[in-house]
Amino acid sequence: MTMxxxxxxxxxxxIEVLVALILFAIGMLGLAKLQLEAHQxxxxxxxxxxxTTAASNLIERMxxxxxxxxxxxxxxxxxxxxxxxxxxxxxxxxxxxxSYELAQHDLRQWLFAIDQSIPAINTSGSIxxxxxxxxxxxxxxxxxxxxxxGSNINCDGLLDQWTIYxxxxxxSEAEDKFKPQRQTxxxxx
Numbered sequence: 001m002t003m004x005x006x007x008x009x010x011x012x013x014x015i016e017v018l019v020a021l022i023l024f025a026i027g028m029l030g031l032a033k034l035q036l037e038a039h040q041x042x043x044x045x046x047x048x049x050x051x052t053t054a055a056s057n058l059i060e061r062m063x064x065x066x067x068x069x070x071x072x073x074x075x076x077x078x079x080x081x082x083x084x085x086x087x088x089x090x091x092x093x094x095x096x097x098x099s100y101e102l103a104q105h106d107l108r109q110w111l112f113a114i115d116q117s118i119p120a121i122n123t124s125g126s127i128x129x130x131x132x133x134x135x136x137x138x139x140x141x142x143x144x145x146x147x148x149x150g151s152n153i154n155c156d157g158l159l160d161q162w163t164i165y166x167x168x169x170x171x172s173e174a175e176d177k178f179k180p181q182r183q184t185x186x187x188x189x
Contacts, residue, residue, distance in 0.1 A: 040173055047170075048183060050117035054110060055164045055185045058135070061106040062162065062189060068103035069162070069189050076107055076135040078120075078127040079150055084108040107135075118168045130169045130178075138163040143184045151180075161188050 062069050076084075090096035090105040111133070115121045120131050127133070132150030139158040142165075146152050149167035163186045169178040 036173075044170065047117050051114065051166055051183045052185065054113040054117065055166065055183065057113065058106065058110045058164060059162075059185065059187050061110070063187075065099050065102050065106065066189060068099040071099070072137070073100045073103035074107065074135055074162070075137070075155075076133070078111075078131065078133040082127055083111060083121060083125055114166065118166075120168075132165070132167040134163075134165040136163060136165075137161065138186070141165075141184055141186045143182070146180045146182050148180055161186055 058074075062074050065074075068074060084104045084107045086108060087096060087101045087105045090101050096102040096105055111120060111127075114133065118131060120128055120133065122128055130149060132153075134150070134153055134155065136153075136155030137157045137159065138153075138155045139161055140154070140156070141161075141163040142152045142154070144152065146167050149169060151167075153165055155163070163184060166183045168181055170181045171177075172179050
């Protein structure tokens with residue numbers, strides 16, 4: 001056997017193995033980041049779906065109580081009205097005494113449903129300051145992202161078009177800051 005035949009390489013060198021491991025680790029980190037972003041976007045999407053479903057529920061409640069809608073008993077602003085008081089004797093087993101009581105009951109139940117998606121109600125029973133919810137007559141609803149919860153809402157009270165605004169602060173983990181978000185639904189009863 002000659003010296004040339006002995007130097008023939010039969011496997012990988014340690015440097016080649018380390019380079020391959022580093023490339024593999026970088027690829028795994030990229031996949032982990034992608035998985036984290038997919039999970040975050042899925043959570044945001046689920047939250048928006050729940051908010052839209054809750055708003056649709058209020059729309060159906062309003063359509064079932066047209067006397068209160070026509071009398072503007074569903075007009076609501078979380079900044080000025082707070083959490084509506086509980087109506088005694090008005091629940092799933094007992095009918096409410098008036099269309100106004102039913103409207104108050106509907107708004108309260110709806111706010112508790114919203115609270116399941118975004119933390120809308122504090123432990124003290126008041127509305128969270130980072131959230132603004134408004135139900136009003138608005139002929140020109142604003143659907144653009146607000147600069148802050150509750151901004152750029154002009155409930156003009158014109159026409160029969162009702163609009164439900166739900167504004168909240170959503171945490172962006174990528175930028176590590178809170179961004180205002182808005183969900184708007186409009187309907188004509």
